[in-house]
Amino acid sequence: MEKKIFSGVQPTGNLHLGNYLGAIKNFVELNNDIKNDCIFCVVDLHAITVKQDPNILKNNTRETVATFIASGIDPKKSIIFNQSKVKAHSEAAWILSCTARTGWLSRMTQFKEKAGKDKEKASVGLYSYPVLMAADILLYDTTHVPVGDDQKQHLELCRDIAQKFNNDFKVEDFFKVPEPLIQKEFSRIMSLKDGTKKMSKSELSDLSRINLTDNADQIINKIKKAKTDPLPMPTSKDELENRPEAKNLIEIYSSLSGLTLEKSVIEFSGKNFSKFKESLSQVLVDKIQPISKEIKKLLSEKSFLDKILKEGCEKADKIASNKMKKIHEIMGF
Numbered sequence: 375m376e377k378k379i380f381s382g383v384q385p386t387g388n389l390h391l392g393n394y395l396g397a398i399k400n401f402v403e404l405n406n407d408i409k410n411d412c413i414f415c416v417v418d419l420h421a422i423t424v425k426q427d428p429n430i431l432k433n434n435t436r437e438t439v440a441t442f443i444a445s446g447i448d449p450k451k452s453i454i455f456n457q458s459k460v461k462a463h464s465e466a467a468w469i470l471s472c473t474a475r476t477g478w479l480s481r482m483t484q485f486k487e488k489a490g491k492d493k494e495k496a497s498v499g500l501y502s503y504p505v506l507m508a509a510d511i512l513l514y515d516t517t518h519v520p521v522g523d524d525q526k527q528h529l530e531l532c533r534d535i536a537q538k539f540n541n542d543f544k545v546e547d548f549f550k551v552p553e554p555l556i557q558k559e560f561s562r563i564m565s566l567k568d569g570t571k572k573m574s575k576s577e578l579s580d581l582s583r584i585n586l587t588d589n590a591d592q593i594i595n596k597i598k599k600a601k602t603d604p605l606p607m608p609t610s611k612d613e614l615e616n617r618p619e620a621k622n623l624i625e626i627y628s629s630l631s632g633l634t635l636e637k638s639v640i641e642f643s644g645k646n647f648s649k650f651k652e653s654l655s656q657v658l659v660d661k662i663q664p665i666s667k668e669i670k671k672l673l674s675e676k677s678f679l680d681k682i683l684k685e686g687c688e689k690a691d692k693i694a695s696n697k698m699k700k701i702h703e704i705m706g707f
């Protein structure tokens with residue numbers, strides 16, 4: 375069966391190794407399979423759920439497109455566009471917010487994490503953010519959504535919204551109920567400074583993540599400084615369970631080198647971390663440096679990136695407006 379793929383990435387700068395291994399690397403594989411129809415969205419409406427500088431946002435949108443292309447997504451094959459330019463997203467988000475229940479949204483752990491202690495000061499948008507994400511997905515009859523592990527709960531909510539809408543309006547199968555595509559391994563890359571915390575754009579210390587724009591020296595330096603534990607390298611996969619930093623670094627190595635986790639553990643079993651870190655830096659530089667160079671090159675071709683977005687928006691708008699027309703009929707508008 376042909377798969378309809380949709381996924382989104384926020385243009386909030388500092389796209390990192392977690393975004394790459396958890397999501398973008400899979401986008402590229404899905405893009406390369408001719409049986410798939412892929413749409414990759416730069417979700418600028420999601421970005422404004424926290425304060426953004428408009429000029430920086432504009433550049434970050436281009437940088438996200440550049441990252442997609444530099445990583446290997448072909449804009450001739452996949453639709454790449456930015457969310458704010460296809461109006462159906464905002465409209466569908468409102469309509470679906472009347473289907474979603476407040477009880478469902480209050481259970482979202484990402485809101486609790488992002489809002490922090492002072493929930494009263496969080497924007498309403500940050501709270502209803504997963505409804506907009508459901509709108510993104512459902513407008514395109516998406517069958518599969520490739521994401522990292524942190525988006526799992528949002529996808530379950532999207533499925534609930536689709537099913538409730540179909541039931542409420544007695545329109546069986548109108549919204550397709552999408553399947554998440556979350557890898558079994560490497561779907562949650564952790565901070566280089568704390569193996570129990572997710573690698574994240576918003577973490578203050580730049581040493582906590584490998585950015586996709588980092589050069590070789592920065593990568594080597596960050597891996598040198600990455601937190602480890604005082605023991606030698608683990609000798610079995612089971613040992614990883616109680617050693618979060620070692621687990622994260624070996625998983626990164628395994629994912630990038632294409633070796634299984636078992637083989638990666640055996641390769642460095644009982645050695646000291648400094649030897650392992652040299653090999654890890656090498657696979658990282660081999661993978662990230664070409665991407666980072668290409669991003670920088672593409673960023674100097676602003677009109678090329680803008681053209682990709684414009685063409686992508688036109689294609690996406692056709693599909694989304696068509697679905698929106700049908701939603702209007704269903705709603706009695």
Ligand code: TYM
Binds near residue numbers: 380381385397
């Ligand atoms: P965002 O922009 O936070 O992250 C983009 C993608 O990167 C994945 N990711 C990670 N994967 C593994 N380890 C990590 N440390 C890590 N950090 C981030 C995320 O899981 C995500 O796949 N709400 C979404 C964007 C979105 C979306 C959508 C996704 C909006 N609409 C529709 C899918 C479908 C987000 O904020 O992702």
